[in-house]
Amino acid sequence: MNPLQTTIRHAPTGPVLEVNGDLDYTSAGEFRALITALTLQPGQRLVLDLTGLEFCDSSGITAMIVARNHVHAADADIALAAVPDHTLRVLRMVGLDQILALHPDSEAATRP
Amino acid sequence: MCRIGQEPGPHDADNEDDEEGPTAAFAALLExxxxxxxxxxxxxxxxxxxxxxxxxxxxxxxxxxxxxxxxxxxxxxxxxxxxxxxxxxxxxxxxxxxxxxxxxxxxxxxxxxxxxxxxxxxxxxxxxxxxxxxxxxxxxxxxxARDRRAYEEELLGARKAAEQARKEAEADRARLQDALAVLQQSLLPDSLPSVPGLDAAAHYRTASPDRLGGDFYDLFPIDADRFAFFLGDVCGKGPQAAAVTSLTRYTLRAAAVHDPDPVSALTTLNQVLHERYTGGDPRYCTTIFGTLAPDPATGRVTVHLAAGGHPPALVLRGNGKTEYLPTPGGLLVGVLPTATFTAATTVLEPGDTLLLYTDGLTEARTGDDRTALYGDEALLDFAADHAGRSAQDVIQALTGLLDDLGDGLDDDTALLALGAPALTPRTEATA
Known part of the structure; x- marks a missing residue:
């Protein structure tokens, strides 16, 4: 079990949230609170950099859907960067790879 | 005993010479x-x-x-x-x-x-x-000792009160467990109906007895010739998840009667869930829904199904071949106002079994450090060893597998096996 750690940096395209550790039943609530407290301008893009994501369960998947709904409500967009294989497999299984933009890394995800 | 100064005592007569000293003045102050x-x-x-x-x-x-x-x-x-x-x-x-x-x-x-x-x-x-x-x-x-006794009684009283509170909490907990068990049962069929020309068996395993699970399954008639089935997994746990499970179960049952086409049924469920749980607290589920048409003449069962966000069904062929029935690209049900679901069709020959499961099984943690997942490949291999067996036998084998996985099961697991019964060898019966 790895505690969830997040850091936010700002790119020209909008906020980039680096997610490290486990996004699971115990940490998803905190993550959802963090996401929904973010203010996005219309046209901005929230990038979740998942390079350091160790584990993601269905609660984590729900948190990503919450993030998507939150940014869409602000007429902004969301993209995932560097999705680890274990999570990519789940995203494909549940069809979310069709509705969340996936990028190989945060550099590609923050290209205007 | 430590004496402070000199108390006047029975031997004070010996000290009378010191009367003028500071000790005497001190003694006078004392007593x-x-x-x-x-x-x-x-x-x-x-x-x-x-x-x-x-x-x-x-x-x-x-x-x-x-x-x-x-x-x-x-x-x-x-x-x-x-x-x-x-x-x-x-x-x-x-x-x-x-x-x-x-x-x-x-x-x-x-x-x-x-x-x-x-x-x-x-x-x-x-x-x-x-x-x-x-x-x-x-x-x-x-x-x-009045103060001391009062204190002891207070302690005793506090202990009795704590004991009483503990008993009440235990009783409350037992009542809650009972209520949860009843609710849990209302989310699943008491028993599977008897379907002519079909073998059916199911199993449900909760990972935690006091958290309502979000897995569900059902099997029910839709007209004279066909039955519908579904199996799925609602996101989350507890009462909120159970409410979604309930809504899902009855929506699918109603949708199946209205239009048994699997993609239509899932589309209806998607609209209902999305409309009900729109906003900051999304609720959704993964589901496989399908219809079964047994053919009494041939013993075959035609299966039409569709899936949204759910791991693919397994087909265990009577001839030993075991394969996934892929339904790629189907989206989680309830996430988007409009969603696509993927349909698939297969025919179960006599002796074939269709196996539906939730990801509690494939996502079970294995290995000494509990970091590896059981996985699709392991399930395929396990199922292959049981191909050609009846639905009951397959479920029984998987129940044993769940026992072996033990506390590696983080999530609830639902299993549903639907098989075309193997033909009784007539040559032997008539010989």
């Missing part, structure tokens, strides 16, 4: 006289003859008793001051021990007030011996 100290000490003093007759008693104890000195000295015994229980204890324990040991300390007794009340006290006694070693009298100190 007026030995008699004064004895009479008004903060504890009771009494001296009794060896038969218990009270020879001397101080004012403090007389005040506690509410007695006059004349009524006590030479007229009463120590035991006359005690309650009935105290008297008994004195006769059976206190007195024999005192005679044996020559002293006793801190014995809890109760003395009687003149008004009828009782005062809890702590009694210490010592036997004074004469020059020849013969016992002369008993000196006794009596400490007021």
């Amino acid at each position: 007026d006289s030995v008699e004064e100290l004895y009479e008004n000490a903060p504890c009771g003093y009494l001296s009794t003859l060896m038969d218990g007759t009270i020879a001397k008693i101080n004012g403090t104890l007389l005040a506690w008793l509410g007695q006059e000195r004349d009524a006590v000295v030479g007229r009463m015994r120590f035991t006359d001051l005690l309650t009935v229980g105290g008297k008994l204890y004195h006769e059976t324990h206190f007195s024999p021990l005192l005679r044996m040991q020559g002293e006793l300390s801190g014995i809890a007794l109760e003395i009687k007030e003149a008004g009828g009340g009782r005062i809890p006290v702590l009694v210490s006694s010592v036997v004074k011996h004469g020059g020849g070693g013969e016992p002369q009298l008993i000196r006794t100190t009596v400490f007021d």
